[in-house]
Amino acid sequence: MNIAENTADTAQQAANVVQADVQNQVTQSVTTLDHLKDFLLNHGPDVIYAIVIFIVGRYVARAFKNLAVRMMTHANYDHTVITFVSQLIYYAIMALVLLSALNKAGIPTNSFLAAFGAFGLAVGLALQSNLSNFASGLLILIFKPFKAGDWIAVGGVEGSVKGIQMMNTAITTKDNKTIFIPNSSITSSQVTNSSYQQERYITFFFDIGYQNDHHKAIALLKQIFREDRRVLNADTMEIGIREFAESSVRIAAFPKVAKENYYPVYYDTMSKVKDTFDANGIDIPYPQRVIYIQKNEQ
Known part of the structure; x- marks a missing residue:
């Protein structure tokens, strides 16, 4: 009999515990619903406005x-700068939108702004030189003093631009070396772009001996340039005596050619001038010194 009573008491206690737990869960659910109802009543319109602001x-x-993509595409900007600037505009506006939505929903944003400001300051101090290269790369992409494929000279390096990156610019030299130059060094240095214009002038200096007929030499040079169809100003080209040097008469000539013909015309002309001068008895003198020896008679 005692065993049956103990079993009944244990079952009753278990039932009481389960009932208490259920009542507690129901109470918590009711309380949560009450809080949610109060929140919706107090902040519901603000939450809806925040969602609308975000959308x-x-x-x-x-x-x-x-709009930025269309404008930059119409202005013929580089694809890299179009992608970067358009993404920068998008995320900057979205950051403002998100902060406005959170503020409208009643969530304080001052702490977010302070945290982002401190983080940005720390990153800026740590990456000062990299940020300078980054900003310089952006300026190069926007203002386009040169583009990929152009032949430039900067900081003692001359070659073809292989690519413009955010931190540096890759230049391939004539001996097929790739040199990476920090963008900040480029924007603070003089850059010579040989591909910027569609046509280029070649500067030639030809030295002949003082005993040679300079009129004949100039006539031969004009004939060489007229026979080369790649020379665009053969009839109006500037040519004449540049100076009387120590051991030669220096003749200058400035033929104009398409930029892709610059070096082919240069090398061909140098070879033709040497052959023509040799065939017509015109000397290309070595540096000379005339020494007078005075003999003292005792």
């Missing part, structure tokens, strides 16, 4: 991004 702001950010 509309997202469409506005996309619209500004697409």
